Amino acid sequence: MSRFDLTPPTPSQRDALVAGLSPDERRVLLQHGTEAPFCGVFLDNKREGTYCCRLCGLPLFRSSTKFDSGTGWPSFFAPYDESHVGRIRDTSHGMIRTEIVCARCGSHLGHVFPDGPPPTHERHCLNSVSLAFVEDGHDLTDPLHRAGADAGPA
Structure with a gap:
């Protein structure tokens, strides 16, 4: 069980979070878009x-599970916590794939494929614009449940 609250954002929280997105972030996160390969800010992140x-802000992947898949998108072989990533059958674009979404807010992250390295043999292929990065040594702050925020049930 996750130590993070997976309760979806309230409508007012969601509106506030969406207001802070760029047009490209909105297109990918909310409209299931894809960023171009080899251009994402986190593709070559080694921190x-x-x-x-x-x-x-829900934690999704640790840097220790990141690998160079050669596909042009940041790739990970395992999620931070399996309960943090939802999986949805995706039949768009004439293909059958598994879309991955944030389990808390439902935002589109990318897709998962069965061609990754051991031990999971999965390749979670992510859009950089779907992600934020918190460097080791910094707190994983939760924008939905900060002190004084419109957090709802914790």
Whole structure:
């Protein structure tokens, strides 16, 4: 069980979070878009830390699970916590794939494929604009549940 609250954002929280997104972040996170390969800010990130949902801040992947897949998108072989990533059958664009979304806010992250390295043999292929990065040594702050925020049930 996750130590993070997976309660979805309230409508007012979601509106506030969406207001802070760039047009490209909105297109990818909210409209299931894809950024161009080999251009994402986190593709070549080598720093140690945690990749979180760009919209709601939920931790999604650790840098220790990141690998160079050669695909042009940041790739990870395992999520931070399996309960943090939702999986949805995606039949768009004439393909059958598994879309991955943030389990808390439902934002589109990318897709997962069965061609990754051991031990999971999964390749979670992510859009950089779907992610925020928290370097090791810094707190994983939760924008939905900060002291004084409109947090709802904790």
